[in-house]
Amino acid sequence: MNEEAVLQLRNVTKKIGRRTIVDNLTLDVQRGEVFGFLGPNGAGKTTTIRMIVGLISMTKGEALIKGVSVRKHFELAMTHVGAIVENPEMYKFLTGYQNLVLCARRHAGVTKERIKEVVKLVGLENRINDKVKRYSLGMRQRLGVAQALLHKPSVLIFDEPTNGLDPAGIRELRDYMRNVAQQEGIGVIVSSHLLSEMELMCDRVAIIQAGKLIDVRTMSELKNAVGHQQIIVEVENPVHTMEYLSTALPGLAISLQDGKLEIMAGRERIPELNRTLVYADIDVYSIRMANLSLEDQFLELTRGEQIV
Amino acid sequence: MSSFGMLLRNENMKIYRRPRTWAMVGILILALMLLAGLMKWDESSSQDSAANWKQNLMQDNEHMQQSLKEQAADSSPEMKQMMEERILLNEYAIEHDINPNENSLWSIVNASSMLIVLVTLLTVVIAADMVAAEFSWGTIKLLLVGPASRSKVLLSKYAASLLFALFLLVVNFAVSFALGAGLEGMDGLSQPLLTVGADGAVHEGSMLLDSLQRYGFSIVQLIMYVTMAFMISASFRSSSMAIAFSLLFILAGNTLVNILARYEWVKYLMFANVDLSQYVSGTPIRPEMTLTFSIGILVAYYALFHFITWIMFTKRDVAG
Ligand SMILES: Nc1ncnc2c1ncn2[C@@H]1O[C@H](COP(=O)(O)OP(=O)(O)OP(=O)(O)O)[C@@H](O)[C@H]1O
Numbered sequence: 001m002n003e004e005a006v007l008q009l010r011n012v013t014k015k016i017g018r019r020t021i022v023d024n025l026t027l028d029v030q031r032g033e034v035f036g037f038l039g040p041n042g043a044g045k046t047t048t049i050r051m052i053v054g055l056i057s058m059t060k061g062e063a064l065i066k067g068v069s070v071r072k073h074f075e076l077a078m079t080h081v082g083a084i085v086e087n088p089e090m091y092k093f094l095t096g097y098q099n100l101v102l103c104a105r106r107h108a109g110v111t112k113e114r115i116k117e118v119v120k121l122v123g124l125e126n127r128i129n130d131k132v133k134r135y136s137l138g139m140r141q142r143l144g145v146a147q148a149l150l151h152k153p154s155v156l157i158f159d160e161p162t163n164g165l166d167p168a169g170i171r172e173l174r175d176y177m178r179n180v181a182q183q184e185g186i187g188v189i190v191s192s193h194l195l196s197e198m199e200l201m202c203d204r205v206a207i208i209q210a211g212k213l214i215d216v217r218t219m220s221e222l223k224n225a226v227g228h229q230q231i232i233v234e235v236e237n238p239v240h241t242m243e244y245l246s247t248a249l250p251g252l253a254i255s256l257q258d259g260k261l262e263i264m265a266g267r268e269r270i271p272e273l274n275r276t277l278v279y280a281d282i283d284v285y286s287i288r289m290a291n292l293s294l295e296d297q298f299l300e301l302t303r304g305e306q307i308v
Numbered sequence: 309m310s311s312f313g314m315l316l317r318n319e320n321m322k323i324y325r326r327p328r329t330w331a332m333v334g335i336l337i338l339a340l341m342l343l344a345g346l347m348k349w350d351e352s353s354s355q356d357s358a359a360n361w362k363q364n365l366m367q368d369n370e371h372m373q374q375s376l377k378e379q380a381a382d383s384s385p386e387m388k389q390m391m392e393e394r395i396l397l398n399e400y401a402i403e404h405d406i407n408p409n410e411n412s413l414w415s416i417v418n419a420s421s422m423l424i425v426l427v428t429l430l431t432v433v434i435a436a437d438m439v440a441a442e443f444s445w446g447t448i449k450l451l452l453v454g455p456a457s458r459s460k461v462l463l464s465k466y467a468a469s470l471l472f473a474l475f476l477l478v479v480n481f482a483v484s485f486a487l488g489a490g491l492e493g494m495d496g497l498s499q500p501l502l503t504v505g506a507d508g509a510v511h512e513g514s515m516l517l518d519s520l521q522r523y524g525f526s527i528v529q530l531i532m533y534v535t536m537a538f539m540i541s542a543s544f545r546s547s548s549m550a551i552a553f554s555l556l557f558i559l560a561g562n563t564l565v566n567i568l569a570r571y572e573w574v575k576y577l578m579f580a581n582v583d584l585s586q587y588v589s590g591t592p593i594r595p596e597m598t599l600t601f602s603i604g605i606l607v608a609y610y611a612l613f614h615f616i617t618w619i620m621f622t623k624r625d626v627a628g
């Protein structure tokens with residue numbers, strides 16, 4: 001067991017009725033990293049997060065925060081957690097500041113100075129004494145972040161954190177997440193289906209599909225994965241060519257898309273491919289590389305599965 | 309970990325920072341002013357009889373003595389006893405120069421105990437909203453994702469509801485006292501309460517204690533209804549539903565008990581037992597009911613309400 005892990009999930013499972021919504025999830029989040037939960041709608045990201053923070057019970061398994069079981073020692077485990085689950089919620093008839101006071105009282109040792117510090121951090125100094133009902137969505141989101149950060153947690157959990165933020169806000173939040181993760185050694189968990197965002201924020205991502213953990217990858221692995229480059233070939237008779245290539249060059253993953261051949265391989269295979277085609281007297285119109293975006297890779301990984 | 313005191317402060321802040329709460333206090337004060345004003349108006353409209361009250365009391369006594377003699381046969385023993393006591397009290401009042409029909413500060417304070425019904429209804433609204441509103445606002449997630457166990461959060465909310473009831477009761481008492489002092493003057497402050505004891509003699513008692521006793525019986529009722537509303541709040545998770553059902557149960561429950569009073573099982577309903585003053589002044593809903601029986605039933609319901617509330621709040625998933 002890794003001592004640096006601030007969050008450990010062990011066989012976390014949620015069943016509602018006969019349906020398994022989250023299925024045997026096991027993973028570790030280290031201190032100092034930003035960790036993404038990535039998955040299409042209904043994959044079970046929110047459900048997993050709700051189990052981690054104790055909003056819903058686990059059917060099986062265990063979540064440990066800094067080694068403390070959420071199930072057995074809820075109060076102690078929660079002293080280390082800050083979270084926004086889905087939308088940030090606050091008391092609309094109170095001011096932003098009063099909302100923070102409510103949060104501060106629930107934790108031991110949050111000073112007035114700390115509240116001020118956090119308000120400044122999320123850039124709400126000018127509006128903090130306004131009633132929350134007069135806040136815009138993005139301002140609420142910022143106040144939600146302030147609420148989650150107030151007690152200096154070791155694990156920060158954000159479900160769809162950038163929902164409603166403007167580009168500047170998204171950027172600030174991203175930078176902030178990176179900063180707290182690196183400088184204060186906090187483990188940050190974000191869920192999103194926006195891949196482009198994950199790409200900028202996360203060190204590692206867990207790809208979740210229909211409640212199951214498909215893979216955990218570091219961002220650099222994802223970006224550099226050679227196997228996820230594509231060669232696109234335009235030929236006279238694609239169906240025939242595909243058959244021919246699968247015997248001539250066994251082991252290549254070839255698919256037919258819009259009358260073009262898509263071959264999952266890196267650029268070093270192009271000369272060989274070209275030779276093969278020319279020798280076989282196949283008319284080639286073009287051969288080019290297509291770098292799969294992360295988005296495409298994600299779709300590739302979860303391809304063909306319906307939203308469950 | 310959250311301290312209970314801090315959680316309670318949070319709950320109080322959520323109650324008293326809402327404009328609605330102060331509208332409720334305003335309604336209560338308005339009702340008290342209306343009550344005191346009506347009493348003052350009623351008193352002054354019968355001014356002429358007030359001047360020669362001693363004569364009136366003597367006349368009353370003569371009437372009563374006469375009817376006691378004439379109708380000795382067909383009046384019930386309770387009726388007879390009541391009249392005899394009235395005669396004794398009237399004689400005592402004439403002798404000691406205490407006008408019993410004159411409004412004093414205490415008559416207004418005593419009358420204010422009738423408004424505890426209003427205090428109860430207002431507190432029921434607050435209690436019914438206590439848990440359900442957090443679900444309606446979505447803030448329940450904020451509240452539960454923190455270093456406080458659900459039981460502790462629940463307890464702080466219940467305590468805040470009862471504190472609100474106490475606050476309204478103090479307002480009720482204090483405002484009626486102030487209105488009494490303002491309208492009737494402070495002279496009545498030391499006015500004694502006249503009662504006929506078991507020994508057949510007139511006793512002077514404390515008006516303050518009498519008022520507090522009236523408050524006491526109403527508070528039992530208040531606590532039972534508030535606890536019920538709190539349970540409904542934790543079960544329904546919707547403010548408007550919880551408030552509507554709580555008020556409906558209270559209104560329907562009391563009516564139902566009176567309609568069904570001829571059935572024996574009615575005595576096991578909370579609503580039949582909730583008014584303990586039925587054993588002091590008045591007759592119990594079912595003849596076989598006793599004070600101990602009612603207290604037992606109320607304690608059982610109280611425990612049941614808390615158990616259901618706790619299960620509903622701590623054992624259910626919070627999703628959506
Ligand atoms: N209370 C519930 N009862 C039954 N099924 C539920 C409940 N809550 C969620 N689900 C189901 O569990 C699955 C996972 O839902 P979840 O909200 O965790 O998805 P998600 O990954 O957060 O999706 P999104 O990206 O849309 O937010 C969905 O199929 C959903 O229908």
Ligand SMILES: [Mg+2]
Nearest residue numbers: 045046047159
């Ligand atoms: Mg979700």
